[in-house]
Amino acid sequence: MKQTILVTGGAGFIGSHLCEALLTAGHTVVCVDNLFCGSKKNIVTCLKNKNFTFIKHDVREPFVTKIKFTRIYNLACPASPVNYQKDPVATIETSFLGMHNMLKLAQKTGARVLQASTSEIYGDPLEHPQRETYWGNVNPIGIRACYDEGKRAAETLCFDYHREKKVEIRVVRIFNTYGPRMAVNDGRVVSNFIVQALRGAPITIYGAGDQTRSFQYVDDLVRGMMLFMEKARVTGPVNMGNPNEFTMKQLAEKVVKLTSSKSAITFRALPGDDPKRRKPDISVAKKMLGWEPKVMVDEGLVKTIAYFKKVV
Numbered sequence: 001m002k003q004t005i006l007v008t009g010g011a012g013f014i015g016s017h018l019c020e021a022l023l024t025a026g027h028t029v030v031c032v033d034n035l036f037c038g039s040k041k042n043i044v045t046c047l048k049n050k051n052f053t054f055i056k057h058d059v060r061e062p063f064v065t066k067i068k069f070t071r072i073y074n075l076a077c078p079a080s081p082v083n084y085q086k087d088p089v090a091t092i093e094t095s096f097l098g099m100h101n102m103l104k105l106a107q108k109t110g111a112r113v114l115q116a117s118t119s120e121i122y123g124d125p126l127e128h129p130q131r132e133t134y135w136g137n138v139n140p141i142g143i144r145a146c147y148d149e150g151k152r153a154a155e156t157l158c159f160d161y162h163r164e165k166k167v168e169i170r171v172v173r174i175f176n177t178y179g180p181r182m183a184v185n186d187g188r189v190v191s192n193f194i195v196q197a198l199r200g201a202p203i204t205i206y207g208a209g210d211q212t213r214s215f216q217y218v219d220d221l222v223r224g225m226m227l228f229m230e231k232a233r234v235t236g237p238v239n240m241g242n243p244n245e246f247t248m249k250q251l252a253e254k255v256v257k258l259t260s261s262k263s264a265i266t267f268r269a270l271p272g273d274d275p276k277r278r279k280p281d282i283s284v285a286k287k288m289l290g291w292e293p294k295v296m297v298d299e300g301l302v303k304t305i306a307y308f309k310k311v312v
């Protein structure tokens with residue numbers, strides 16, 4: 001069925017890919033973004049589509065509209081530490097107030113809401129790999145808390161709106177995702193390494209480089225979110241990520257190889273509260289949605305490197 005869909009944060013990295021995929025599926029899409037860290041450049045293709053509208057709006061404010069949305073994807077929130085630590089108060093407000101405004105809108109229009117939550121709600125995990133049943137290990141007063149705790153509170157709000165006001169919710173916990181249109185300077189590890197390698201600059205690893213992450217290509221995530229949104233009678237939370245785990249050192253070496261770079265690898269001090277290990281258990285997504293990632297890291301990196309070659 002064709003839907004009328006609101007995507008908040010649609011001018012960001014993941015949001016722009018989601019808007020494109022929803023348009024390709026024939027839906028009508030309204031993208032709301034305050035361009036805090038997104039860009040209209042990310043949605044140039046979408047803007048040519050008659051079924052696409054961009055509205056500059058801050059989700060911390062109520063979104064007053066007569067449009068009868070049937071689906072809301074809530075992605076608005078700075079996602080990289082560099083961006084979410086620029087204005088931590090705005091970050092936690094965006095998570096909580098943005099979520100609240102979208103749930104109120106959903107209650108009014110009968111829309112189903114998907115919240116882009118995060119593996120960061122597991123903090124520095126004491127359980128490995130992380131399952132949805134794990135409650136997490138987050139420092140509530142640290143420098144990452146504006147993001148982690150904001151997302152945790154947003155999940156709470158979703159489930160309370162669901163239980164109390166019967167709003168239909170879908171909560172996806174997204175693990176590290178990469179791909180074309182990541183911002184050049186927002187400090188995320190994949191884009192950082194690629195940009196440094198392409199510029200021939202030293203590749204900076206924080207800590208000894210033995211901390212791990214699992215990297216998911218953006219197309220896999222978008223496919224998963226759309227499947228989850230349309231699945232009947234589920235709420236989540238559901239982990240979405242690629243369970244293949246790499247150390248930062250291994251990732252740096254891969255990037256150097258794939259870019260044929262002459263960059264040397266250098267080591268810097270680890271920032272506060274950096275999680276040591278991250279790996280999703282995706283058995284719930286597999287069982288419930290028949291979903292698992294298809295794009296392996298080398299293939300995804302090649303596509304991402306091709307994008308960055310055009311922009312740096």
Ligand SMILES: NC(=O)c1ccc[n+]([C@@H]2O[C@H](COP(=O)([O-])OP(=O)(O)OC[C@H]3O[C@@H](n4cnc5c(N)ncnc54)[C@H](O)[C@@H]3O)[C@@H](O)[C@H]2O)c1
Nearest residue numbers: 009011012013014034036037038058059075077079174177
């Ligand atoms: N990329 C990842 O690895 C990852 C992992 C876990 C969760 N997520 C979540 O997915 C979502 C999208 O992430 P992304 O990587 O595309 O990040 P991004 O920073 O590229 O995109 C976020 C978008 O939200 C917009 N935004 C920020 N504050 C806003 C506000 N107050 N009002 C309206 N728009 C606002 C930004 O301008 C930007 O376009 C975020 O909610 C993020 O927390 C991403």
